[in-house]
Amino acid sequence: MAALFGPRANSLAIVMIVGVLTLAVLFAVAAYLFYRSPYQTAVGYAPEQPVPFSHRHHVGGLGIDCQYCHASAETSDFAGIPATHTCMTCHSREWTNAEMLAPVRQSLAREEPLRWVRVHNLADYVYFSHRAHVNNGVGCESCHGRVDRMPLMVQRKPLTMQWCLECHRNPAPELRPENRITAMGYVPAEEGIAGSELIEHYGTPLDRLTECTTCHR
């Protein structure tokens, strides 16, 4: 009877062990990269909207403050999607025949809300509050990016827990004074207010920012 293991069995075993380990590591790396890729985080997500509303035009071009439309950002968890009435405040007289705005006029006439597609989606187990952020020195730009340069609203930040924690562990570099919250292109270093000063000003509870129940309930 021939030997059960031939002369090549040892090398084969080593190749198999190394091969399986390498594959496992490669798989883990690939899975991690996939999990952090735009495919999973939705960075770059810019869905088609009922009206191709341009933040670049309204914010960048006209200089309308974020809160003109997102009026509940400082009082509510939800920043607020403007009612059709808000659009019509100007568009009752501006671009009144524009084909692009037909759904807005229709929404007003039929008293049916426009069905905007939400761009920044968080999992249901995350309890994000706009009020808690904008009243404590975090600017819109920190999470939404340069909205004044977006012809169509697009997600620019990964919105992963890791990304949230980067700021929750060290909020100082992201903080702004009250009157610069909605500003776009704010550079803390240029305005000369140190992050540590702002942390003191807002009374930022550094020890509580990374507790589980701050974001998960």
Next chain:
Amino acid sequence: MSRLAALVMAALGVAIAGCDQPEMRFQPKYSTYDEAARWPDNQAARQPVAGTVARDQRLEPLARTLPVALDRRLLDRGQERYEIFCSPCHAASGYGNGMVVQRGFPAPPSLHSERLRDAPLRHFVDVITEGFGVMYSYRDRVPMEDRWAIAAYLRALQLSQQIPYDTLSAAQHSRLETDTREAP
């Protein structure tokens, strides 16, 4: 070979799906402005019943004049809210040539006219609440306390355009000439 590839893909799919908990991510609850098939208008956010009173709503009739203390904080708040909600048309200066007017919206009257300088504070609060001419109501965007703050700030804004140059101090003169804040 293709069977092997399919097998590898399936294994990858199962492994990656295991990282996620869709039932946690999408919980059976309504968030703001969700669709809700159970309601006739398909909206989770309900319209309040006619005559609903908000918990923080004042029940006494609207004050005839400023119901809160006039201080710096109120004026700052008024300025901030004025610049957010009013300046697109009325302009930060109050002369009525704001950005939206420059794009074709009918120009509102200057806030520095004699008629509006003589108007009581309550007039501005009423206009913000009810709208005026082509101006829509801001009832749903500017809460009552902010309307009074804006009205109070308007007085300061009007005053700023009515002070004779000679009555200012030398320090104020130099500030007027060196202040580089843009007038939007």
